[in-house]
Amino acid sequence: MRFSGLRVLKEGLTGNKGWKPHWRDPEPKAEYDIVIIGGGGHGLATAYYLAKEHGLTNIAVLEKGYIGGGNVGRNTTIIRANYFLQGNSEFYSHSLKLWEGLEEDLNYNVMHSQRGIINLFHSDGQRDARARQGNMMLSQGDDAILLGRDELRGMLPYLDFDNGRFPIYGGLYHPRGGTARHDAVAWGFARGADQRGVDLLQNCEVTGIDIESGKVKGVQTSRGPIRAKKVAMVVAGRSSQVAAMAGMTLPIESHVLQAFVTEGLKPVIDNVVTFGMGHFYISQSDKGGLVFGGDLDYYASYAARGNLPTAEHVMEAGMALMPMIGKAKMLRSWGGIMDMSPDGSPIIDRTHIDGLYLNCGWNYGGFKAVPGSGNVFAHLIATDRYHENATRYQLDRFRTGRGIIDEESKGSQHNLH
Amino acid sequence: MRITCPICGERDRREFYYKGHAVSLDRPAPDAGEEAWDNYVYLRENPAGETRDLWQHEGGCGAWIEVTRNTVTHEITATRLVSEAKS
Numbered sequence: 218m219r220f221s222g223l224r225v226l227k228e229g230l231t232g233n234k235g236w237k238p239h240w241r242d243p244e245p246k247a248e249y250d251i252v253i254i255g256g257g258g259h260g261l262a263t264a265y266y267l268a269k270e271h272g273l274t275n276i277a278v279l280e281k282g283y284i285g286g287g288n289v290g291r292n293t294t295i296i297r298a299n300y301f302l303q304g305n306s307e308f309y310s311h312s313l314k315l316w317e318g319l320e321e322d323l324n325y326n327v328m329h330s331q332r333g334i335i336n337l338f339h340s341d342g343q344r345d346a347r348a349r350q351g352n353m354m355l356s357q358g359d360d361a362i363l364l365g366r367d368e369l370r371g372m373l374p375y376l377d378f379d380n381g382r383f384p385i386y387g388g389l390y391h392p393r394g395g396t397a398r399h400d401a402v403a404w405g406f407a408r409g410a411d412q413r414g415v416d417l418l419q420n421c422e423v424t425g426i427d428i429e430s431g432k433v434k435g436v437q438t439s440r441g442p443i444r445a446k447k448v449a450m451v452v453a454g455r456s457s458q459v460a461a462m463a464g465m466t467l468p469i470e471s472h473v474l475q476a477f478v479t480e481g482l483k484p485v486i487d488n489v490v491t492f493g494m495g496h497f498y499i500s501q502s503d504k505g506g507l508v509f510g511g512d513l514d515y516y517a518s519y520a521a522r523g524n525l526p527t528a529e530h531v532m533e534a535g536m537a538l539m540p541m542i543g544k545a546k547m548l549r550s551w552g553g554i555m556d557m558s559p560d561g562s563p564i565i566d567r568t569h570i571d572g573l574y575l576n577c578g579w580n581y582g583g584f585k586a587v588p589g590s591g592n593v594f595a596h597l598i599a600t601d602r603y604h605e606n607a608t609r610y611q612l613d614r615f616r617t618g619r620g621i622i623d624e625e626s627k628g629s630q631h632n633l634h
Numbered sequence: 635m636r637i638t639c640p641i642c643g644e645r646d647r648r649e650f651y652y653k654g655h656a657v658s659l660d661r662p663a664p665d666a667g668e669e670a671w672d673n674y675v676y677l678r679e680n681p682a683g684e685t686r687d688l689w690q691h692e693g694g695c696g697a698w699i700e701v702t703r704n705t706v707t708h709e710i711t712a713t714r715l716v717s718e719a720k721s
């Protein structure tokens with residue numbers, strides 16, 4: 218089934234009876250060439266690119282819940298390529314380029330909207346740091362514009378520019394940054410992978426990884442054992458538990474990140490805006506809800522709900538920045554479990570077990586990475602070589618101390634990234 | 635969440651700074667080797683269930699506290715001063 222304007226028109230005139238489920242619901246086979254553990258954005262994108270770019274289709278994606286039920290359906294959907302350090306810089310730039318062709322590639326409306334991101338600054342020191350970051354973005358071939366206070370006033374008149382404590386000096390504008398509809402990204406990749414023959418197995422929890430003489434042989438699941446020549450672990454916040462099934466301890470700590478949404482309002486916030494003096498960022502969804510969030514709850518947690526002190530901080534920061542939002546009613550808040558790494562950067566690598574691959578450590582920024590991560594991870598699994606845009610995401614950088622990618626120089630404490 | 639400081643009693647979570655897993659108490663010898671240091675600085679058991687982690691009562695008496703806590707339910711089952719945990 219292909220989507221097109223004509224198709225929408227035809228279905229609209231014939232009672233919308235011709236739409237089919239977007240993917241099959243197959244029974245597990247006894248064996249696959251490649252088993253991917255985790256049907257989030259990264260697992261689905263990995264399956265899609267393995268099929269599309271490497272012609273490998275004897276693949277299953279094993280998801281313990283339902284497609285889109287993890288962080289891929291819980292995030293605040295911000296997409297950007299504004300990283301500073303080598304390693305991250307070329308990777309996120311690559312991912313953003315894939316986003317720009319994604320809807321045509323998938324024949325799926327993921328509502329990718331390049332509405333621009335503005336990171337505000339509130340002091341001379343912050344201005345210098347943002348200018349330096351902007352230069353790096355330009356040198357990696359992406360876009361960045363340093364805006365002064367007056368230009369910003371024209372664009373974002375609703376900000377409290379003269380806040381007594383945190384006056385706004387300006388902002389770094391990244392026009393190609395923006396948002397997308399997170400569920401549609403999961404569905405689009407799922408459909409694309411399924412169409413190419415990948416089996417998406419939902420309600421299929423992996424409970425063990427079979428290893429013989431240092432080589433992976435398959436997995437144990439709630440729907441029976443499945444043999445596989447290669448197994449990829451892509452389970453975000455649950456990475457430590459799944460890796461433990463292979464006897465591995467990871468440099469990951471799981472933390473909760475919250476998000477909030479208000480009732481639907483008329484269009485009022487056109488871009489993505491981030492506060493420079495407190496943990497608060499915001500955009501407006503196409504349904505009209507103001508979608509915003511802040512920082513982690515700060516202590517290791519697997520509870521997919523948030524604590525009140527963080528909710529309070531986010532609300533206070535939002536009120537300090539744009540008092541008008543105090544009039545909106547908050548509808549919902551929720552949390553997701555983040556796989557925090559000790560340098561804030563991800564891991565995309567082989568493991569010491571033959572045929573077992575690892576993709577984790579996305580911290581709170583893995584949504585924008587979905588196409589890039591799937592693309593480079595598929596390359597690694599298919600060819601056993603690092604993709605040119607992901608040569609520095611090795612697992613052993615921590616043990617050896619070589620090649621740590623600590624974007625904000627925050628040290629090794631997981632929750633500070 | 636409320637945490638019982640052994641010195642000040644039960645207090646709001648906001649008064650405490652979170653450091654991370656109590657593995658931080660077991661600092662290896664300088665020459666203990668790569669593996670021991672990897673384990674100390676980076677690797678984490680990261681259990682979904684009971685864990686021991688370190689908090690400082692920074693908004694109170696300043697004591698460092700080892701907290702035994704469930705990462706799924708957020709239930710706290712024990713707290714003691716780090717000085718006791720280490721002895």
Ligand SMILES: Cc1cc2nc3c(=O)[nH]c(=O)nc-3n(C[C@H](O)[C@H](O)[C@H](O)COP(=O)(O)OP(=O)(O)OC[C@H]3O[C@@H](n4cnc5c(N)ncnc54)[C@H](O)[C@@H]3O)c2cc1C
Nearest residue numbers: 255257258259281287288289292293295423553583584585
């Ligand atoms: C509130 C919030 C806001 C965020 N905002 C942003 C943002 O604005 N921009 C951005 O770039 N990123 C953001 N993120 C981060 C981003 O959502 C994640 O980094 C990313 O989604 C993680 O990758 P994933 O999609 O593959 O994870 P998930 O969707 O969590 O996929 C992992 C899957 O593995 C499955 N699984 C786990 N264990 C097993 C098992 N044993 N067997 C089988 N399956 C298993 C899970 O059920 C899950 O579906 C945010 C996250 C949260 C929570």
Ligand SMILES: [Zn+2]
Nearest residue numbers: 639642691695
């Ligand atoms: Zn105290």
